[in-house]
Amino acid sequence: xxxxxxxxxxxPLLSGLPSARRKDLLANAVVHAVxxxxxxxxxxxxxxxxxxxxxxxxxxxxxxxxxxxxxxxVVEPPDLVIPAAVVTGSPYLxxxxxxxxxxxxxxxxxxxxxxxxxxxxxxxxxxASLAGQxxxxxxxxxxxxxxxxAERTGCYLVALSRRQGTPHRAVLPYEKNLIASELGxxxxxxxxxxxxLRVHGVTVQGDTILIRDSNLLGRACHLDPxxxxxxxxx
Amino acid sequence: xxxxxxxxxxxPLLSGLPSARRKDLLANAVVHAVxxxxxxxxxxxxxxxxxxxxxxxxxxxxxxxxxxxxxxxVVEPPDLVIPAAVVTGSPYLxxxxxxxxxxxxxxxxxxxxxxxxxxxxxxxxxxASLAGQxxxxxxxxxxxxxxxxAERTGCYLVALSRRQGTPHRAVLPYEKNLIASELGxxxxxxxxxxxxLRVHGVTVQGDTILIRDSNLLGRACHLDPxxxxxxxxx
DNA sequence: GTCCGGCATTGATCTACATCAACGAAGCGA
DNA sequence: TCGCTTCGTTGATGTAGATCAATGCCGGAC
Numbered sequence: 001x002x003x004x005x006x007x008x009x010x011x012p013l014l015s016g017l018p019s020a021r022r023k024d025l026l027a028n029a030v031v032h033a034v035x036x037x038x039x040x041x042x043x044x045x046x047x048x049x050x051x052x053x054x055x056x057x058x059x060x061x062x063x064x065x066x067x068x069x070x071x072x073x074v075v076e077p078p079d080l081v082i083p084a085a086v087v088t089g090s091p092y093l094x095x096x097x098x099x100x101x102x103x104x105x106x107x108x109x110x111x112x113x114x115x116x117x118x119x120x121x122x123x124x125x126x127x128a129s130l131a132g133q134x135x136x137x138x139x140x141x142x143x144x145x146x147x148x149x150a151e152r153t154g155c156y157l158v159a160l161s162r163r164q165g166t167p168h169r170a171v172l173p174y175e176k177n178l179i180a181s182e183l184g185x186x187x188x189x190x191x192x193x194x195x196x197l198r199v200h201g202v203t204v205q206g207d208t209i210l211i212r213d214s215n216l217l218g219r220a221c222h223l224d225p226x227x228x229x230x231x232x233x234x
Numbered sequence: 235x236x237x238x239x240x241x242x243x244x245x246p247l248l249s250g251l252p253s254a255r256r257k258d259l260l261a262n263a264v265v266h267a268v269x270x271x272x273x274x275x276x277x278x279x280x281x282x283x284x285x286x287x288x289x290x291x292x293x294x295x296x297x298x299x300x301x302x303x304x305x306x307x308v309v310e311p312p313d314l315v316i317p318a319a320v321v322t323g324s325p326y327l328x329x330x331x332x333x334x335x336x337x338x339x340x341x342x343x344x345x346x347x348x349x350x351x352x353x354x355x356x357x358x359x360x361x362a363s364l365a366g367q368x369x370x371x372x373x374x375x376x377x378x379x380x381x382x383x384a385e386r387t388g389c390y391l392v393a394l395s396r397r398q399g400t401p402h403r404a405v406l407p408y409e410k411n412l413i414a415s416e417l418g419x420x421x422x423x424x425x426x427x428x429x430x431l432r433v434h435g436v437t438v439q440g441d442t443i444l445i446r447d448s449n450l451l452g453r454a455c456h457l458d459p460x461x462x463x464x465x466x467x468x
Numbered sequence: 469g470t471c472c473g474g475c476a477t478t479g480a481t482c483t484a485c486a487t488c489a490a491c492g493a494a495g496c497g498a
Numbered sequence: 499t500c501g502c503t504t505c506g507t508t509g510a511t512g513t514a515g516a517t518c519a520a521t522g523c524c525g526g527a528c
Contacts, residue, residue, distance in 0.1 A: 492506090
């Protein structure tokens with residue numbers, strides 16, 4: 001289960017820590033290889049670990065009392081899984097499910113909270129993670145409140161293709177089912193929205209989408225950097 | 235403009251700081267009395283100050299490219315106004331508008347970023363603020379994706395009345411216009427949703443709402459502590 | 469006082485989206 | 499291999515909620 005130490009040295013979460021303290025923290029931590037479908041925790045539970053995604057990804061899902069489940073966010077490496085719940089010691093508001101074969105770093109919640117208080121460098125990393133996650137949610141709320149389902153779909157495709165570095169193609173990263181719920185609609189509506197975008201140069205081939213003119217599509221769907229988050233990582 | 239120091243000593247943001255450092259920070263800060271309607275900053279701008287709300291409140295609004303404007307969040311004292319943008323040095327995703335006569339503490343963004351890095355106690359306060367704001371947004375996304383407009387309205391009333399300590403009455407804190415956009419609907423839909431809730435014991439009298447049985451209303455609207463945030467503050 | 473512009477309510481209508489249903493395709497365990 | 503479920507698409511239909519429009523209301527300007 002224990003992966004090579006090398007990865008952990010380069011984790012932004014831990015880099016910058018005095019190496020004595022880092023060893024200390026890692027002594028209380030475990031690296032886990034986790035299979036897709038694994039539930040890390042459920043909404044309503046109290047945090048017992050701070051999970052960090054080293055490779056792979058985790059889906060954060062919200063569930064209504066009637067059992068409907070929607071995708072709220074995706075955690076990609078290197079990032080923490082809902083530090084907001086761990087540092088405040090409050091119950092999780094979402095379920096976390098592993099989406100693909102992944103490697104996680106697990107640190108006991110109490111140990112992590114302690115370390116955040118005593119290690120300024122670690123606190124900085126937590127602040128950066130929280131700030132990024134907050135901004136992603138703000139964008140999502142604006143997306144939901146200000147745009148139609150078709151616009152959300154089109155902008156999603158443009159943002160996806162740019163992030164993948166292929167201006168004329170976007171490959172959907174997981175089932176359309178989930179993407180639809182992430183965008184706040186049903187899978188049927190998502191399917192129809194994709195068809196409707198054909199007039200704007202969109203072609204669907206299974207899970208890969210061809211885009212004739214990304215700029216044109218973006219303009220048609222009112223692409224907005226303040227919503228779609230196309231600022232480049234440093 | 236300079237308010238009594240007493241307030242600032244008790245501000246959670248600064249309490250716990252060594253008093254020398256606190257004086258240092260406050261030497262670079264200003265307390266401002268601000269009139270309703272004042273725009274602190276606009277979406278797209280770079281942060282120049284970290285604003286902290288001492289009294290009153292600030293509305294965070296999102297605007298689409300076509301000019302439609304919706305309420306995303308309300309900042310109430312004692313809290314920071316979008317620390318996520320200030321600490322990351324990224325453009326604001328929302329406009330901030332003062333909602334009522336308020337007193338703000340302004341700290342230059344660069345100074346604040348510096349202080350967060352050198353003062354672990356301040357970093358802790360920022361983490362707490364970011365975590366709370368993140369969790370509020372998660373609840374809002376779940377609210378938008380999992381509930382109907384009528385359910386959102388009913389749960390909003392129940393949560394409001396509980397927070398105000400009056401189980402049989404809720405007083406709307408600002409114009410129905412804004413509340414509607416906060417809940418992700420038009421003012422007309424909000425008005426109709428209120429009417430529709432009459433069968434569940436809701437009576438509208440201007441901006442005060444009477445609630446016959448809060449528990450009954452909550453059950454009818456699928457009130458959920460993981461969405462409506464009724465955990466008590468410490 | 470009068471005029472006015474923003475807010476709220478209500479009705480009529482429209483439409484975006486959900487729901488229900490039927491179907492084929494693909495994954496998966498027995 | 500055979501079912502069996504889940505996924506995705508498409509069609510038919512229903513409905514929640516937006517839009518458009520008319521009216522009343524209140525608060526401010528003058």
